[in-house]
Amino acid sequence: MNLPALLLSFSTLFYVLAALFHLFSFLDLREKGHAEAASMLRLGFMVSVFYFIAEANRYGTFLPVISHDQAMAFFAGSLAFVYLVLLARIQSASFGLILNPVLFFLMGFAALTRVFCKDIHVNVRPELLQTYFVWHVLSAFFAYACFGISFAAGVLYLIQHRELKNKHAGRFYHKLPSLEELERLVFQPLLWGVPLLFTALVLGLVWSKSAYGVYWTRDPKTLTTLAILLIYTSLLYFRQTTRLSSKQIALWSSVTFMLVMVTFVGVRFIHGSHNYFQ
């Protein structure tokens, strides 16, 4: 096993441990499980940073997001970064309970892809080293990370809403934050994510022009990204005009993020201009 593969496996392992510690803490099986999970998450993130450095060094590119495993790992890394650094204030056992399985899913997928495609060599095409491309990728991944945070808050909102409507003072009722706080955490990341995704889309078009001579191609990834941007923008509009209830916003945000995940994973297996793993 080479160094990047080893680092990827360790990072996945730490995320798995973080998810387990969160679960144990939630089930009251481990008193300090939340703190241990936070440490595991930080470790996992740090190891994944070393993985990106190793991959960048290997392929001579600033952003190693060319192959499937790299893109998945970078998505997980962006999500962990936003959660650990930008949203340090909201870190809680309940948030970790939802986010860590997402991280584990992404990293696990990345690790599996790596195992099954280990002999395929990736050729970095020169257009992937342009500045436009770097910013396009960064803004797209951080937009997805914001949507990931909104998704986690949305799931928690729906659970707490159900607990309160059903008058059930169970484990979730006691451990989850208030509806108002969760609603803010559903909405706030969308306010960051939508402009970031819009920027990513514009930069992608500009880069496409400079790389391929055309602004627009009927690439499945571009089309789904446009659809996702439209849905999230509509959510922001309906939230501001109060045409949707908080529950509906939470539901739509969660469903749309699942669409993000499906298209993120699925589109990479469909031939298109976003498939650089050839």
Place this chain on the structure above:
Amino acid sequence: MGFFVVGLNHKLCPVEIREKLHFREDHLQSALRWASDHLDIEEIMILSTCNRVEFYGYHRGEEFPRREILKLIQHVHQLQDEDYAPFLYRYESKDMIRHLFRVAAGLDSLVVGENEILGQLRESFKAANAAGSVHSLIYRLMEKALKVGKSVRSETKINEGAVSIPSVAVELAEKIFGKLTGEKVMVLGSGEMSTLTLKNLRDSGASIKYIVSRNAEQGKTLAGEFGADWVSFEGWENYLGNVDILIASTSAPHPIVRGEQVKKVMRERKQRPLFLIDIAVPRNIEPQVESIDDVYLYNVDDLTGVSNANLKLRRKEIRAAEDLIEKAVMDYQAWLEQLKARPVMERFEAFLDEVLTNELGRLSDVPGMSASVREELKTRIRSKLLHPPFEKIKEASQNGGVNRYLEALHSLFNLKK
């Protein structure tokens, strides 16, 4: 004899008897002073709440001071002991310490883990201290009990989750709105429970805005108390859009708050959540209101359900709390045993000092045995001889059997009494 407690509580004794035995705050100190002056008890403290009346004390005599306590009750309440004696329980020594720690931790309370008892215990202790009826032994024990009560609450979840109806209402409001920061409250009706709920909400940060009452005088008085506005029953609907929490508690035989009204208000409120608390029987709010998005309706049964669920969670913590208490009892018992051993150990030290000073003094003429060398030798021999018995006694203080060692020291070395 040592530490003792005599008392009665909500578990066995009916409220009619408990209230007859209750020591009012203004009578407590005089009763304690009378007890100090007239009873054959070294230290005494009275804990009197609506759920219990207990007499904690320290007695040097051989017999349990039950008659002394009955004398005190008769003096203060003029009650015959046959009225209440069957309900009395008593504990002494280690069992008394355990009982006190359980009371402080809220494990003996009607609502497990409630916080009020700790404050009541502290106040009783203060009163006894002011009356001069407690000295070093009860003083130290009470300090420990208050500390145990506090640590049980911080180290377990015994006091987590609201259990009274008003506090459940606050807990739910905080689950909906987060920490309350001026959420506006309206109340329909002015019953005792709604007033208590208002007080709890206000103390948690909500802003009481409107008191709706048919009785203008009563409504205005209540509004004045909370800094709110009185609204007549005919006009309350106009203010519904301005409030976040509505408490309905009127004696009306039919629903006052209807689904259509709330639907209309929710559109005006721009989907901001609305918390409706219906503590009236029969209900004042139409049940179909709860199907409206962002509206949370709780009636008395729902609030009781949350309270029961919280109580169930508290009961799960009892085992952990009992373990903490048992450890605290063992530690305290060990400390008491060590305290008991101290005079004998001091006599043994004095005996050793005397022997060593005499015997080493005889070596003063030997070359090299200067005063400083003899002193150093004395210190080293002393510490080597004292260490093993001190350790044994410390160990025995935790497992029992200190007396055996103390008697052995007495008879083996013929220590002076």
